[in-house]
Amino acid sequence: MKKFINKPDDFLNESLSGFGKAHSDIIKVSLDPSFVSRKNKTKEGKVSLISGGGSGHEPMHGGFVGHGMLDAACPGFVFSAPAPDQMQAAAEHVDSGAGVLFIVKNYSGDIMNFQMGAEMYSGKNASIVTNDDVAVEDSTFTTGRRGVAATVLVEKIVGSLAENGGSLDECKTLGEKVNKNAGTMGVAFTSCTVPAAGKPTFDIGDDEMEFGVGIHGEPGRKREKIQPSKTIVGNILDAILDNLKPQKNEKTLLFVNGMGGTPLTELYLVYDDACQILQSKGVEVTRSLVGNYCTSLEMQGSSITILKCDEEILKNWDAPVHTAAMRWGM
Amino acid sequence: MKKFINKPDDFLNESLSGFGKAHSDIIKVSLDPSFVSRKNKTKEGKVSLISGGGSGHEPMHGGFVGHGMLDAACPGFVFSAPAPDQMQAAAEHVDSGAGVLFIVKNYSGDIMNFQMGAEMYSGKNASIVTNDDVAVEDSTFTTGRRGVAATVLVEKIVGSLAENGGSLDECKTLGEKVNKNAGTMGVAFTSCTVPAAGKPTFDIGDDEMEFGVGIHGEPGRKREKIQPSKTIVGNILDAILDNLKPQKNEKTLLFVNGMGGTPLTELYLVYDDACQILQSKGVEVTRSLVGNYCTSLEMQGSSITILKCDEEILKNWDAPVHTAAMRWGM
Amino acid sequence: MSVNFLISQAKNIQKVIDENAPEIETLDQNIGDGDHIFNIQRGLKLVIELEGTIKDLPLPKALNTIAMKVLSGIGGSSGALFGTFFISMAKSPDLDKDVDFNKACEMIIGGVKAMKERGKADVGEKTMMDVLIPVSEKLNEIKNNNSDMKQGLNEVIKIAEDRMLSTKDMLATKGRASFLGERAKGHIDPGARSSQLIIDTICKSVINQ
Amino acid sequence: MSVNFLISQAKNIQKVIDENAPEIETLDQNIGDGDHIFNIQRGLKLVIELEGTIKDLPLPKALNTIAMKVLSGIGGSSGALFGTFFISMAKSPDLDKDVDFNKACEMIIGGVKAMKERGKADVGEKTMMDVLIPVSEKLNEIKNNNSDMKQGLNEVIKIAEDRMLSTKDMLATKGRASFLGERAKGHIDPGARSSQLIIDTICKSVINQ
């Protein structure tokens, strides 16, 4: 296994500790139970936002703790949901009395652990569940779709509303709207390697890609031969638009997310392809985000998220944010 | 070759065009000859900073164009120095009359092309050459050392001085000081694949790393068996400190740079290891930078840069910057 | 059931799980995210490490300590589900009295019921519940009919194995495998396999006592 | 030397370079950054594409067009060096008159001198100059002694090959290979190899005319 690592068991704590040192102006790291919180106390009356999930998706979520976004993040082991005591401790640490909104990605493990954390926490709280991955066929009989990259957008946009005094209910409502307005689909060229496993999660041929891959290297819609970027991007966008059905000239945010191992040059090329295709379909791109925000360790690949934007969403997207991984306006 | 790519010949232009669209609030992209420049004209009296080099190191340099850093960046083909007409056109485009400082990494190709660009440009100009890679044995008979990640620090720090009215001479002097105060060394776990080549630049065993690798996948000091992070980091720091010989408790900036394919969690773990080792050696870390700033396409690996900081350097490091890849204070 | 029994079972289970680790890992790589084996192994390690702390505690206290360790130390679906199981066990009435076979069955039945409520998965959804619910029902039957314990446990072993194998051809509607639709077919559920191994180990050890 | 001659030589060279592309690529991967072959191929393609634009231009104008194309279209060390070569060629005096063999030699000698000034590399530094400087000196000798052209060019071919091979055991003191110290030994310099192939191709074609 080719990683900067000392012992697999220490991997997460050592990395968190480095993260804490590198960004001590913005956040602090607690270990046992582990969570990342803002350096400064949540101001009175402000709803606290807490997210979390398995590690391996960095900068999500620890990199999004700070002004205008999360109040705390609970990192689980690599690709394993965090435990309820982390959520409980984080909530107790950050809640200023206005309540806590848990932002949870739609996986059984995350749902159950966040639920238990919420039950263990005595303060006022609510939860939203993101499920933006259109690669998964939705059905009322199943768990539904996976929560993936749009979680970043939910955290940013609701973070702004919370910062500006939105109530717990209002924050939950906005978060659910953003989630409903967003669709994501990803493709992987290579696998990732979980430190504890020490070997790639899946095998993939030299000319193959996994279309519709999950952010843990889970199988997607199909295994295909690799294709030119324009074809891949076109197929991804078809799946998303089919699902979101934006109005003619509806404003959108286009988010090209790297899975971790794909160079920025390629992500910008994907962004260019996507802009061209969207333009030809009468979809207006008014905001953009390109980079590695919701990763799968060192996996090579990319996901595209489209978020339909109304004025409320745009206003909160544009608002200042100051975290380790996303910063503007301050 | 597993890349988001349409035709290898179009790769760079398509990526640049996507970059331009994604960051139209900060920069604009010119093609033929290609350069990235700030969206707004350089203000009168401000020295213009122009850097450039082969592509494949993104976000360097295009991602560093903007307030407080570069005025323009000239991207060559992947790993090939840009051509003189790019530097000439960029200089003509951005120079506000106060002159142009070219920031050049120490490679024959870059030096020669920038020299010719400077000769072709009729305005006042000067150049600085970065050569921070301590992996290379320096000798007066040779080209000397490679310019690598410290170039990012030079661009940020001199960028601030230029923004605050520093003269061409003062900017050059500060840039040379930063370069002299910095040392870098990198290690690679995997190779990178140049799009035009379509196959990895070098072969490397499943348990091997290249110690002292260059940012184009050039061989380093030696090929070694992979080791625990602490050992690797210790060896890198020994080489750098041996070279920089910081005073007891001298203030430093610690820059852990990803080569492109290494997850952030690992970079933060490297940062943690480095902090601990530096502390045990009486070196004070007062500033930090962790992330993918000077990459080698999708190569897995990391470099560490140490910059000895005086007040002038710290002041200019902390000053506001607003570029696609580095932003704070505004 | 004693604290000693719990620790020694954990050690037995650890051995069996370690022997079958590559298979379990592959199963979760096929239709999940590959961490199930590490979650289970971590959980067992943490429980066994508790030996010194809990060996002289009363059973309810010991169970509670185990529950909190499992809940906070594992993470993922397994952590929540097995944590829930032990929390329910620890809350069983009359734990200060002697815990005989029937009482132990009641505790397990209550634990599985709590897991079912937590995960909202029933039989047929391609999860560990496909093993645990039928096992729990069989234990209930053995207890109510006062059947022969050894024969009953042999039947439990058989049921666990059959139900584990039955997950192979199911579509998943709960857990990560549910995201895969038809592609999940043809793979045994990793949680079903680990649960079956756990039950197999405990039953055999009790039978041979 | 005519514009026609330049274009047809570029086509010959392109064929030879393409045939030897894998070797040249490997050489630059060994001690450089692997792009030398693409730089050379791109340069040749661009020059050949100029055919329509320059075929009816006077020689100095055509050379200047080639120079600017090579300079702006290649990048890297090769772009600067070969661009410098053509700029120098284009500036040669008396280009409006007929360019005979001696004049062509003078132009090449001047071009190599300009490259030497640009790159500051002399013989023995493991670069293309190890081939180009001795070749240029030999051309000077042929020109000054009015030696037999064919015999002279055969000697040039031999010199280019020997000097290309001689770079194998050198330490590099210029170019990327200089960063490698001892590790550069045992590898032929990619620029020396491509230059040698270019010279070989031109000489053979002139000999056979």
Ligand SMILES: Nc1ncnc2c1ncn2[C@@H]1O[C@H](COP(=O)(O)OP(=O)(O)O)[C@@H](O)[C@H]1O
């Ligand atoms: N809602 C649920 N109810 C019961 N069991 C579940 C549920 N979701 C998942 N499981 C079980 O958990 C197993 C996976 O556990 P594990 O890999 O540890 O967690 P995760 O899926 O979070 O990575 C599955 O194989 C399945 O048996």
Ligand SMILES: Nc1ncnc2c1ncn2[C@@H]1O[C@H](COP(=O)(O)OP(=O)(O)O)[C@@H](O)[C@H]1O
């Ligand atoms: N200063 C120099 N003078 C002469 N030739 C040089 C010099 N530096 C490099 N070269 C030649 O350039 C070749 C490499 O060219 P190329 O790969 O196109 O550029 P780069 O080294 O910039 O990637 C080397 O093999 C060497 O022959």
Ligand SMILES: [Mg+2]
């Ligand atoms: Mg998991």
Ligand SMILES: [Mg+2]
């Ligand atoms: Mg090059």
Ligand SMILES: [Mg+2]
């Ligand atoms: Mg799992």
Ligand SMILES: [Mg+2]
């Ligand atoms: Mg090269």
